[in-house]
Amino acid sequence: MATTSKNMNVFYRQKKKSTTSTGKKSTKSPSPKHAATFGSDITQPPALVSHGGSLDLKDDFDEQEQVLRQFDMNMAYGPCVGITRLDRWERAQRMGLNPPKEIESLLKGGKVKLESLFDGRV
Amino acid sequence: MEVDSQEQLQRKQSTYLSLDENFEIQKEVYRGQQYSQIYFARLHMMRTLLYSLVPNWKSHLPVCTVLELKEGKECIIFGTLYKHMKLKPCILDEYSKERSVAPLIKPHNFMHQDDYLVLEDESGRVKLGGTKLSPSVYVTGVVVALHGKETSAGAFFVEDVLEAGLPPQIKRPLKSREDKYVVFVSGLSIGRSSSNPLQFQLLVDHITGHLGDEEEQGLAAEIVHLVIVGNSVEISRGLLNGQNLASKDQSRLCEPFKELDILLTQIAASLPLDIMPGSSDPANFALPQQPLNRCLFPGSTTYNTFRSCTNPHCFELDSIRFLGTSGQNIDDLTKYSEAKDKLDFLERTLRWRHLAPTAPNTLGCYPFTDRDPFLIDSCPDVYFVGNQEKYETCLLKGLEGQLVRLICIPRFCETGVAVVLNMRNLECHALTFGTQISS
Secondary structure (H helix, E strand, O other), X not given: OOOOHHHHHHHHXXXXXXXXXXXXXXXXXXXXXXXXXXXXXXXXXXXXXXXXXXXXXXXXXXXXXXXXXXXXXXXXXXXXXXXXXXXXXXXXXXXXXXXXXXXXXXXXXXXXXOOOOOOOOO | OOOOOOOOOOOXXXXXXXXXXXXXXXXXXXXXXXXXXXXXXXHHHHHHHHHHHHHHXXXXXXXXXXXXXXXXXXXXXXXXXEEEOOXXXXXXXXXXXXXXXXXXXXXXXXXXXXXXXXEEOOOOEEEEEOOOOOOOOOOOOOEEEEEEEEOOOOOEEEEEEEOOOOOOOOOOOOOOOOOOEEEEEEOOOEOEOOOOHHHHHHHHHHHHOOOOOHHHHHHHOOEEXXXXXXXXXXXXXXXXXXXXXXXXXXXXXXXXXXXXXXXXXXXXXXXXXXXXXXXXXXXXXXXXXXXXXXXXXXXXXXXXOEEEOOEOEEEEEOOEEEEEEOOHHHHHHHHHOOOOXXXXXXXXXXXXXXXXOOOOOOOOEOOOOOOOOOXXXXXXXXXXXXXXXXXXXXXXXXXXXXXXXEEEEEEHHXXXXXXXXXXXXXXXXXXXXXXXXXX
């Protein structure tokens, strides 16, 4: 659902295959203000922005977050709901499950989400 | 008979070590976790343990998870048992559109012949078949290893079961000791209309040496510790219906505590005393119950011999390990399984190495994230449960030389019986107090 307007145009272009679609794009250059509509140039319409205004742009693309999500989903370390990632890592460490050290350094170091991927959603 | 004799009797002493740290929840923070965390901790700890026991049991069979089961392949699986019970009360029954004939008043035991067991691990669950595992013996929450194979119906046919068995016991230093006694009493239920204050006063007087002649007092001087195992007070239901209390009722609310405090002060002045909370005491509902607040006992807490303890309670006296609960765990087992007597339930919890396997399924429990505090790592020397119908005791012998004294402590309010244990040889006897003067 996080498709940009450019992607939407590509989609329509394939479907219609007529010259009018390219013409349509050229006439739409002044973009409307509220843009959950087609042909908009704004990449993230306001309706899709949550979490107090900070844009969730990194959601699908951040490699670090993907690694951490794999850690969340790994059954060997137990359920991930209701426990912070670092606590879960430390619990796995205490139980002798040898969780990968990179996860610990990621969690203690950079700007990653400390809560599991289901936090606030379940 | 001389009133003041030459020598003063000295009470014997013993070294006390509290091991209740595991049951305290002050450091725990609730972050919205669910009970899956405590089940994971339990499964992990028990599975590691059972895995180490499998080579001595059946070393030739492969181990696999529930999802890896193949039809006809004989293997060993580990997991938590879940017992599906037809009669187990379900919150959805209250919303059921059809009014069934079954009454909403719960029976004292929810077993049914159609109950079946399911084994569950992180990967999946499988229904258990065969006659080796009897659903009447097991309850939800026990972790076991099973040997068997998957049938064509998709169930797992159990050929053999491995329980953890009694935990290892730390050997007590064998030296000839003198007789030292520990007294257990439970279910005082002060505040109940049928409780007789004279009975408990008699007990207090006996223990503190105010009764009897020198010989009697000499016996009392050998009592080194008293443990009050739960349900010390009972507040009448009428005062707890959620309405604002009139000042007259407020003083009625406090009366049982004042009475208890007076009696406990007499005891604390004389010997060390542990008091555990029970189901009717003003402590939290979920296990592990936290110690009763010291404000309830203004007189007794001035003595350092007074200790308010958790339920379950674990302590050592002269390096003899005691472990016990106020009865909620055994009462819950009684509701969801059957045995020939309460000592059988006690023995089962030791063999399963878990104090309260039905927690958190049917027994209230704090949602721990990183551990299960009810796992029994080290076999106690004395294992007791309070608030039972009658006094029962037996000596349990383990395969590795463990020796445990199992004690069921009866409700003092109803029976007038306290239990006395001799620490030298772990022998037990009952101390009965009666106030009927027969003509």
